[in-house]
Amino acid sequence: MNNRRNFIKSTAVAGLGLSILPSGIVFSKEKETKVRLGFIGVGLRGQSHLELALKRTDTDVIAICDVQQRMVDTSLKMISDSGKPKPQVIMDGPYGYKKLLENKDIDAVIISTPWEWHTVMCIDAMNAKKYVGCEVITGMTVEECWQLVHTSERTGMPLMMLENVCYRRDVMAVLNMVRQNVFGEIVHLQGGYQHDLREVKFNDGKNAYGNGAEFGEKGFSEAQWRTQHSVYRNGDLYPTHGIGPVAMMIDINRGNRFTQLVSYSTKARGLHDHVVKMGGKDHPNAKINFKLGDVVTTMISTANEETILLQHDTNLPRPYSIGFRVQGTKGIWMDINKSIYIEGQSKKSHQWEDAKEWLDKYDHPLWKKYGNDASGAGHGGMDWFVLNAFIESVKRKTNTPQDVYDAVTWSAITPLSESSIQLGGESVEFPDFTQGKWMYRKNDFVRGDDY
Amino acid sequence: MNNRRNFIKSTAVAGLGLSILPSGIVFSKEKETKVRLGFIGVGLRGQSHLELALKRTDTDVIAICDVQQRMVDTSLKMISDSGKPKPQVIMDGPYGYKKLLENKDIDAVIISTPWEWHTVMCIDAMNAKKYVGCEVITGMTVEECWQLVHTSERTGMPLMMLENVCYRRDVMAVLNMVRQNVFGEIVHLQGGYQHDLREVKFNDGKNAYGNGAEFGEKGFSEAQWRTQHSVYRNGDLYPTHGIGPVAMMIDINRGNRFTQLVSYSTKARGLHDHVVKMGGKDHPNAKINFKLGDVVTTMISTANEETILLQHDTNLPRPYSIGFRVQGTKGIWMDINKSIYIEGQSKKSHQWEDAKEWLDKYDHPLWKKYGNDASGAGHGGMDWFVLNAFIESVKRKTNTPQDVYDAVTWSAITPLSESSIQLGGESVEFPDFTQGKWMYRKNDFVRGDDY
Numbered sequence: 025m026n027n028r029r030n031f032i033k034s035t036a037v038a039g040l041g042l043s044i045l046p047s048g049i050v051f052s053k054e055k056e057t058k059v060r061l062g063f064i065g066v067g068l069r070g071q072s073h074l075e076l077a078l079k080r081t082d083t084d085v086i087a088i089c090d091v092q093q094r095m096v097d098t099s100l101k102m103i104s105d106s107g108k109p110k111p112q113v114i115m116d117g118p119y120g121y122k123k124l125l126e127n128k129d130i131d132a133v134i135i136s137t138p139w140e141w142h143t144v145m146c147i148d149a150m151n152a153k154k155y156v157g158c159e160v161i162t163g164m165t166v167e168e169c170w171q172l173v174h175t176s177e178r179t180g181m182p183l184m185m186l187e188n189v190c191y192r193r194d195v196m197a198v199l200n201m202v203r204q205n206v207f208g209e210i211v212h213l214q215g216g217y218q219h220d221l222r223e224v225k226f227n228d229g230k231n232a233y234g235n236g237a238e239f240g241e242k243g244f245s246e247a248q249w250r251t252q253h254s255v256y257r258n259g260d261l262y263p264t265h266g267i268g269p270v271a272m273m274i275d276i277n278r279g280n281r282f283t284q285l286v287s288y289s290t291k292a293r294g295l296h297d298h299v300v301k302m303g304g305k306d307h308p309n310a311k312i313n314f315k316l317g318d319v320v321t322t323m324i325s326t327a328n329e330e331t332i333l334l335q336h337d338t339n340l341p342r343p344y345s346i347g348f349r350v351q352g353t354k355g356i357w358m359d360i361n362k363s364i365y366i367e368g369q370s371k372k373s374h375q376w377e378d379a380k381e382w383l384d385k386y387d388h389p390l391w392k393k394y395g396n397d398a399s400g401a402g403h404g405g406m407d408w409f410v411l412n413a414f415i416e417s418v419k420r421k422t423n424t425p426q427d428v429y430d431a432v433t434w435s436a437i438t439p440l441s442e443s444s445i446q447l448g449g450e451s452v453e454f455p456d457f458t459q460g461k462w463m464y465r466k467n468d469f470v471r472g473d474d475y
Numbered sequence: 476m477n478n479r480r481n482f483i484k485s486t487a488v489a490g491l492g493l494s495i496l497p498s499g500i501v502f503s504k505e506k507e508t509k510v511r512l513g514f515i516g517v518g519l520r521g522q523s524h525l526e527l528a529l530k531r532t533d534t535d536v537i538a539i540c541d542v543q544q545r546m547v548d549t550s551l552k553m554i555s556d557s558g559k560p561k562p563q564v565i566m567d568g569p570y571g572y573k574k575l576l577e578n579k580d581i582d583a584v585i586i587s588t589p590w591e592w593h594t595v596m597c598i599d600a601m602n603a604k605k606y607v608g609c610e611v612i613t614g615m616t617v618e619e620c621w622q623l624v625h626t627s628e629r630t631g632m633p634l635m636m637l638e639n640v641c642y643r644r645d646v647m648a649v650l651n652m653v654r655q656n657v658f659g660e661i662v663h664l665q666g667g668y669q670h671d672l673r674e675v676k677f678n679d680g681k682n683a684y685g686n687g688a689e690f691g692e693k694g695f696s697e698a699q700w701r702t703q704h705s706v707y708r709n710g711d712l713y714p715t716h717g718i719g720p721v722a723m724m725i726d727i728n729r730g731n732r733f734t735q736l737v738s739y740s741t742k743a744r745g746l747h748d749h750v751v752k753m754g755g756k757d758h759p760n761a762k763i764n765f766k767l768g769d770v771v772t773t774m775i776s777t778a779n780e781e782t783i784l785l786q787h788d789t790n791l792p793r794p795y796s797i798g799f800r801v802q803g804t805k806g807i808w809m810d811i812n813k814s815i816y817i818e819g820q821s822k823k824s825h826q827w828e829d830a831k832e833w834l835d836k837y838d839h840p841l842w843k844k845y846g847n848d849a850s851g852a853g854h855g856g857m858d859w860f861v862l863n864a865f866i867e868s869v870k871r872k873t874n875t876p877q878d879v880y881d882a883v884t885w886s887a888i889t890p891l892s893e894s895s896i897q898l899g900g901e902s903v904e905f906p907d908f909t910q911g912k913w914m915y916r917k918n919d920f921v922r923g924d925d926y
Contacts, residue, residue, distance in 0.1 A: 211744060291662060330741055331741045337802075449735060
């Protein structure tokens with residue numbers, strides 16, 4: 025316990041690279057230390073992070089907090105099965121997390137709660153001098169995004185949005201290729217979230233996926249809260265998996281920035297049709313006028329004159345696809361057809377070749393090193409990498425590789441796309457959340473071979 | 476010759492379905508007649524149409540017109556080789572085509588000239604009471620588009636833009652599927668023109684494709700004129716191959732219409748890089764500041780609340796792809812991965828299946844009937860179908876299946892996208908070239924089994 029206490033000891037902050045980094049980060053005198061974690065939200069996603077944390081030898085789970093007994097019970101069993109000590113358990117309504125934050129033994133929190141709770145929890149956690157690892161969507165409004173930035177800057181506490189797709193094996197290989205100039209100068213990128221979520225948004229209230237037309241109070245897991253956003257909001261509601269990886273490839277917030285955005289939306293048919301299919305046309309939810317268009321398309325421009333195309337498509341029957349495309353002056357990669365073309369190097373002129381050989385050749389050093397550790401972890405291993413990056417940052421008392429500026433820049437696409445659609449397809453300015461620092465910051469994301 | 480004269484006899488116009496159709500179409504009393512063609516422009520593209528016309532038994536080539544001896548010589552040899560009579564040859568500078576239009580023996584003209592000549596030639600031809608089949612891009616400005624509409628309406632002469640991709644075999648099978656409700660209600664579509672044209676835009680002045688860094692007066696074939704548009708214009712310069720097919724699938728100008736459009740452009744790198752690669756950094760063309768962004772992305776919204784994504788990408792090394800996507804409430808087809816997914820019918824849930832079986836099953840009746848005739852024709856046979864549709868329309872003295880409203884609606888995307896980019900990414904209103912008739916017109920495109 026002494027180690028733990030020392031870790032959180034309040035120390036004057038040393039420079040972490042540039043002066044623009046969060047300046048209140050605490051330091052430990054010990055070389056070997058464990059990261060002491062608190063889990064805010066142990067629903068299915070929180071449990072997934074919990075499982076990875078329990079497998080590590082460099083973490084302790086100090087406390088867990090949730091509003092549902094079922095989730096707490098499952099988590100406690102996981103912890104007990106792992107042989108780790110039973111944590112503090114907090115079940116005290118939606119604001120019970122504040123008690124968890126009072127626990128001085130906690131260095132860092134993992135937040136896996138509904139989107140609408142992320143900002144307030146992140147802010148309270150940073151104010152309590154915790155490192156924050158928060159599930160995707162940090163800031164539902166531009167105002168929330170600014171609050172997160174200001175709080176991180178004022179408290180000096182890092183906020184990492186746990187955007188896992190930045191660590192997908194092919195994505196990291198392509199990032200590696202971008203940095204080795206395989207694609208030449210980058211010109212255009214694509215990503216998105218094209219995933220039939222109908223059985224996530226609706227279920228029978230008992231199982232997480234499908235079998236019913238219920239959501240909200242009668243739903244279970246994500247259907248309890250995520251679906252509300254499809255009822256009331258029209259925009260790219262889930263941009264971070266698509267934008268994070270491509271943002272890192274073109275140095276967003278690190279020599280580049282998003283300058284403006286425009287979104288168009290289609291009609292909304294898919295969710296209503298699904299309710300009727302699962303619950304019949306007289307089901308109460310069949311009366312709901314879902315506001316979220318079935319396909320929302322967004323274009324983003326950047327200071328360095330690339331364009332990015334983002335597609336949000338979660339209400340219709342379709343196979344899963346992020347829809348990555350990375351295109352430069354020398355070639356192009358797309359994930360939908362698993363293909364690549366590099367001028368002068370691809371076997372046949374004007375013809376796609378299988379990307380596999382290239383992805384293997386440029387496999388990122390971190391994947392070579394940790395691929396085995398990651399194997400079996402969620403989402404093809406990338407969940408291991410994103411949590412590892414967070415934990416290692418806490419251990420080193422350094423800023424996180426994806427930081428508060430990334431978190432809000434990627435998340436802000438949602439409210440900005442809502443504005444654009446509301447305005448009938450006007451382009452809207454993208455705020456510079458770094459406040460000019462983007463011109464000076466360097467892109468250190470996964471440069472090293474540690475995390 | 477009597478037949479020919481009778482064909483063009485000026486007769487009172489019978490109703491061609493709705494009163495909104497061109498009203499000056501001439502009628503013949505003969506049942507069997509040949510379509511007497513004049514070719515304005517017999518460069519490489521004109522020669523391709525000429526070759527198809529020469530193979531038909533229902534056409535005569537009355538006259539050809541061009542400004543280049545080389546092209547005329549090649550065409551005359553083709554005609555001579557076919558055993559058909561030598562046509563009138565007009566070489567009298569750029570306005571020589573006016574002489575061709577004076578030839579009363581000509582029923583219809585095929586225009587295959589540089590884009591900037593299309594509008595004036597189409598207008599003069601319609602005024603001369605010729606049917607007009609014009610290569611793609613009819614109207615470089617919105618004003619030109621309106622001129623074409625007004626001239627066609629006033630003269631009653633049909634203008635068909637020879638948009639061949641509407642007749643691509645997979646595209647017609649998918650149209651067939653759309654009409655049989657396989658995809659459910661259509662929600663989102665994609666198309667574009669993603670084709671590395673660097674060796675079309677630059678050559679050595681002798682060969683059509685590549686081997687140099689020349690264009691304009693020093694270039695040959697398309698490089699003589701097409702490249703200028705990349706020097707001076709930034710927009711989706713070549714929208715019709717992508718938009719035509721999807722427009723037909725959602726009844727544009729026939730119960731639906733485009734309402735607005737927005738375009739974003741990337742930096743321009745590809746053409747300059749290509750000049751340097753082929754001609755060295757001291758080549759005079761290396762000083763040119765090409766205005767056309769390498770990738771131009773356009774979103775279009777429709778009255779029926781679909782969205783359409785168009786991509787124009789002609790300056791970078793990449794494999795050819797129109798990039799079709801057709802998505803509805805029941806499923807999705809994409810051509811980039813040659814895949815389809817139809818809910819409840821595809822073999823595995825949430826997984827793509829090879830589109831081939833579906834495309835075969837829904838092969839369009841016209842392809843079943845004429846696939847053999849079309850085989851060997853340009854662009855995989857679709858060139859045969861588009862010319863056939865034009866010729867058959869002339870023979871039947873009816874409106875063309877793609878008409879003046881389609882021609883200008885599809886072509887107007889270029890100037891509208893230029894405006895949108897110039898305005899910094901503003902959405903611009905789409906003109907209703909049908910002037911309200913879109914609410915009443917029916918979609919008869921390839922409904923029959925004749926053309």
